[in-house]
Amino acid sequence: MMELLTSPEAWAALLTLTALEIVLGIDNVIFISVIVSRIPPVQAKRARQIGLLLALVFRIVLLTLLVWLIGLTEPVITVKNVELSWRDIILIAGGAFLIAKATHEIHGEVEASDGEPNAEPRASAFFWVILQIIVIDIVFSLDSIITAIGMAQDLEIMVTAVVIACVVMYVSSGPVARFVANHPTTKMLALAFLVLIGVALVADGFKFHIPRGYIYFAMLFSAAVELFNVLARRNRRKAARPPVS
Template structure:
């Protein structure tokens, strides 16, 4: 209890907590985009449940990993070398997760651009519930390890990490439904989100091979692309409104009827 009171009156701990909460929320965006895309392929009655299970698993994994911080720290130690480059368990997990993201995003883009006859039915589910939860579980593991390693690098206080993780997952839970509805209602946003997943997958692979990519560059590019898409959506909406207020074109009078009047 005294330890918690010491943390509560330490200004540097509050600064670290605020910074870590922001970092965890930003890192959770990747996880949330993937969950939204996957669950939108389920029947409507299963989507909300799948999203809650996916986000719940993300929270459980993060808290479980926080309980094994000593093991998580050792995941960054090299276990073998290839051509003089050491690879740790974290590197292998990031590479595997990046490859999975590339495969999944590419497959989704292919199905959207060139669907098979069986997939052309509007609103038809193309993924089973167990398969969706399995895919979410795999990416939850990858993003959870990355999230906890980031937290360990920013602070040494476990209570601060727990608060930051719980806050970030709560934000994910609140944002899941609106984000999923927004993605489902805007097909072009789906393609943009899949492009984000490809970029994130390449970043995970690069970091797995030791090439550090500053997260600021990644999220700045994502924010810029999202801003451009918002402008495109506003333009399309204004064009639809203009077309709706123009009214029907005047009907042409048949030539034969006009000649008969004369």
């Protein structure tokens, strides 16, 4: 352990892996922020806490199962000359789930009746949200940890990077969730991001890799445009207010 603390290579690996884990965690934060927006704020906070705690637990548990994880990349079936491993199958299923969930939410936002936004959520909504967070946590954790295994050799470095990334995810999830809840148009943008992420996961499962840099650049550009729209609407509302006499 002391050798790792005094090794420049270990610190470089930790910084690089932590940055990568934080970037990969953006998808998780977006999903949790969108999915908790339909339940009351108190339950939404609990759901975020439980979801991110589970994300941390899943990542650490998966890290301790390195041999099993490496085996997940071995081909198990062949579909039209494409060899699929269990990792590929999980990514395809998780991506399809994200696409279906985001599409359902977009349909609900577009077709919602006037009275629907104020309707009381069902008692089972909280548990359904937690269940969905668990499913997507497993998908994102698997992809994240397999990436970590390919970048670092020491379990201590991987665990430390994962813990730091989950802390950053927890700190950022609250503001992101509140911003999405307070600005309905950003929720539609976030749902579009989830469709994009789902397509990328399915493509990865079928061995067609879409560089994540392109995806995150598109997300960042769209988010910047939406931020300017939010600021413009806020300034228009201020300008429309009658002057205080």
